[in-house]
Amino acid sequence: MSQSTNGSNIIQAIAQVPQKVFNFITTAFVRIFSPRDDDYPETGVQPFEGEPADKQDY
Numbered sequence: 001m002s003q004s005t006n007g008s009n010i011i012q013a014i015a016q017v018p019q020k021v022f023n024f025i026t027t028a029f030v031r032i033f034s035p036r037d038d039d040y041p042e043t044g045v046q047p048f049e050g051e052p053a054d055k056q057d058y
Helices: 002-033
Strands: none
Touching: none
16 A cells, blocks of 8 residues: 555656746746836936046056
């Protein structure tokens, strides 16, 4: 009885691998191409407030 159970568990595990890979890829695809989910304010162009660095030979 245990050999039958082990065999069916192995078959189920083998069948789940392609499903897990497909799920991983589709989740990444959906996250990349979905609308932005961040709520950062749009600040626009920021003026430069500082002094330029001295020219140095590198």
